[in-house]
Amino acid sequence: MTRPIQRLRLAGAATVIAGAIALAGCSTQMPAQEVDGSSAPSTDAQSVLTFASGQQAAAQELLDGFQGAYPQYKVEPVFIEQDSAYIQQLRTQLSAGTAPDIFKVWPGGGDSMAIHSVAADGLVQDLSNEGWASLVPENLRGLSGLDGSLHSLPATIGGIGAIYNDQAMKEIGASAPTTWTEVLDLCVDAKAAGKVAYALGNKDAWTAQLLPYALTASLVYGPDPEFTNKQVAGEATFADSGWSTALERIDEMRKAQCFNEGANGTGYDDQMKLVAQGEALGAVHVSQAVSGAQQYAPENVTFSLAPFPATDNADETYTPVAPGLNFAMNAKAKNPEAASAFLEYAASPEGQALFAVASNSTPALPAPSYEADAINKPLIAAQTGQRATVYPDQTWPNTQVKEEFMISMQELFNGTLEASEILNRLDEAMQG
Structure with missing residues (x-):
């Protein structure tokens, strides 16, 4: 089975960005x-x-x-x-x-x-x-x-941002949020229209890391690009940082019913179908994931990407670009x-x-x-505007941190693990 990729036009002047840090692997659930x-x-x-x-x-x-x-x-x-x-x-x-x-x-x-x-x-x-x-x-x-x-x-x-179904957003008269309050407002408006704001597909564990990465861009790594180095030096921890706020934000979204039911049992393909068919307004995802939505989308449906805010000051928003x-x-x-x-x-x-x-x-x-295109232009803008930051896992000093993180995030989205416990586990894993 081959995933169709929508071809885009090659033309115009050079536009090349040199990303800040690298991406956790992104994949789909197709067999070898x-x-x-x-x-x-x-x-x-x-x-x-x-x-x-x-x-x-x-x-x-x-x-x-x-x-x-x-x-x-x-x-x-x-x-x-x-x-x-x-x-x-x-x-x-x-x-x-x-x-x-x-x-x-x-x-x-x-x-x-x-x-x-x-x-x-x-x-x-x-x-x-x-x-x-x-x-x-x-x-x-x-x-x-x-x-x-x-x-x-x-x-x-590529980068991580909110990928929106343009027609689904227009249908309910919504625009991409630029503040955290607007994110929660969008969840309310989506629910009133019989939709969910943000699709999750956590059955494929790698997708569970993307929303935290988007939030910590503004709450941790943008304000403090040396955060990981400080952790390695024993001068900072996950527990006593903006990571705590990021996980609290996710819990706010869960309680506000921003996500589809049964997110931990939903795979990447089904997540992209929800976005493609307008049952979800969007998904916080890697930019390359738009191809997963395009293959399921009805004719004339288009998609765009916007930075995902974590505070109520739009000027504080950073975007992971890598x-x-x-x-x-x-x-x-x-x-x-x-x-x-x-x-x-x-x-x-x-x-x-x-x-x-x-x-x-x-x-x-x-x-x-x-x-x-409309997916990559915001990433270039973030990079050239010095509002781009890291994919955290690519700077972590060992593989245990990421392994623990993906397992723990599924528990958080399921509501069975407190944020403080996750961060303590990550701090232990950071020490190797």
Whole structure:
């Protein structure tokens, strides 16, 4: 099964942002699939490039572009859309020496397939001397490698905000909230119209982290960009910070019936269906998730993204903006020549623009033909206006924090765990 991706026009002047920090992996609930690349030219085994990623529809477009530019290589891709399955399979293959030549990694740290983790274990090539390496902006280099070296190619930039169904909002005469009070007012108006304001799909655990990340952008990481460093130094904690306010905000939303019933039993696909069909006005999500709504939307339904406020002062709102995913080369690649050629293409203006459009993202590297849409323009505005901040998990010093966080957030949304207990658990996990 392939997720259709709505194609957007490539035109206009260059618009490239260099994101602040990286994204927790984003995925859907499709089973692992293999595509045999039968449309590629017939080649010998030495010319085969093996490849693994998620986002099948978008990645396949990038691979098709690569094969058009480099017909001497045949690509054998495997697409694994579920993050947990992807991490488990790739880690097993890397340990066994059977991993593909090129594979998706997440920027920064936070889980075992983030670039800091795989680079520390010696599982990926140092790419510092590749021809495109000088194009990587300085503030992305630390998220794309370890100890001053470059170990991966940043492929896209995305963000977290409120994705709204424009027609559903117009139907009830609503506009995107710019203050916290307006968020709660929208929940009331949505309920009166027989809708919910914000769809949740927490059955896929990774989605439960997105609303807290949106809120802590304004409550923690925007006002204090050094917050994680202070935690590592023992000078700050989750419990005694704006994280406490963020979780209280979520509980306010839960009590105000801002969310769909049975959110913890609702998967990502069903969450996107609620937004696409106007049963929910929107969802606080990664910008790339708009493709999940587009595939279920009736004709002429459009979507837009707005920063999600956490206070009653609109000038205090920050938006998480970050690299979406990176590509790394296996340290034991069977075909390093083909792998190097793929990275060169993916780093090129053509490759960057193609993949950004296919994945509803913004290019991480220069791409003069790219033109942002209604989803990505607010993210660019946040970045250029210095109102962009981090995806917290990519700066956390170990994988336990994120693992504990996703489990605990499901309990919070279910109303079975107090915010204070969650933050105490996170503080314990932060200490490793």
